[in-house]
Amino acid sequence: EADIYQTPRYLVIGTGKKITLECSQTMGHDKMYWYQQDPGMELHLIHYSYGVNSTEKGDLSSESTVSRIRTEHFPLTLESARPSHTSQYLCASSELGQGINGYTFGSGTRLTVV
Amino acid sequence: QQQVKQSPQSLIVQKGGISIINCAYENTAFDYFPWYQQFPGKGPALLIAIRPDVSEKKEGRFTISFNKSAKQFSLHIMDSQPGDSATYFCAASRGGGNKLTFGTGTQLKVEL
Numbered sequence: 139e140a141d142i143y144q145t146p147r148y149l150v151i152g153t154g155k156k157i158t159l160e161c162s163q164t165m166g167h168d169k170m171y172w173y174q175q176d177p178g179m180e181l182h183l184i185h186y187s188y189g190v191n192s193t194e195k196g197d198l199s200s201e202s203t204v205s206r207i208r209t210e211h212f213p214l215t216l217e218s219a220r221p222s223h224t225s226q227y228l229c230a231s232s233e234l235g236q237g238i239n240g241y242t243f244g245s246g247t248r249l250t251v252v
Numbered sequence: 253q254q255q256v257k258q259s260p261q262s263l264i265v266q267k268g269g270i271s272i273i274n275c276a277y278e279n280t281a282f283d284y285f286p287w288y289q290q291f292p293g294k295g296p297a298l299l300i301a302i303r304p305d306v307s308e309k310k311e312g313r314f315t316i317s318f319n320k321s322a323k324q325f326s327l328h329i330m331d332s333q334p335g336d337s338a339t340y341f342c343a344a345s346r347g348g349g350n351k352l353t354f355g356t357g358t359q360l361k362v363e364l
């Protein structure tokens with residue numbers, strides 16, 4: 139079944155630790171995105187990629203970095219986690235041309251930095 | 253800069269009633285307007301979408317109304333059910349396949 143997977147679902151980590159949030163999709167989509175979702179619901183785009191070796195920063199400034207070495211994989215890394223990074227991180231993908239199919243979202247990673 | 257403004261922030265509707273959520277956009281280059289539904293602990297899921305060449309699109313109990321001149325679009329949920337209780341996001345993008353700008357979300361609760 140075509141889908142998009144995020145791991146871990148929940149992560150509690152200490153300040154200063156390096157973390158990588160994983161995102162993989164099985165749909166062969168070229169475009170992938172990372173959104174940060176505030177507790178108050180709003181979604182903010184922090185990174186996106188339109189294909190292998192292509193990454194761009196989104197509308198919300200973020201200290202995280204991303205890579206796109208394979209079409210299906212779009213991990214997000216925080217070199218030194220801080221309490222201000224506590225949030226939910228959502229990964230999404232879409233096909234070129236988007237059409238009417240829109241984004242497919244993963245279930246998210248809820249990150250807590252203590 | 254909020255390019256897509258959504259209201260209300262929260263909404264309580266009785267079972268069987270009509271839920272209405274409104275969005276307004278600023279960028280006239282936007283040409284794709286989807287609505288997403290998000291349940292707790294899940295990522296948003298596409299509910300219904302519209303392009304500006306039509307004024308209304310209906311899928312089951314869900315209808316998008318689109319007013320291009322006013323730069324507004326709305327989601328109507330007919331015969332609202334408790335299972336519709338979720339957070340709803342409107343969104344917009346420019347050109348096929350480009351990044352979406354989301355509204356701030358509406359928490360809908362449908363009471364028995």
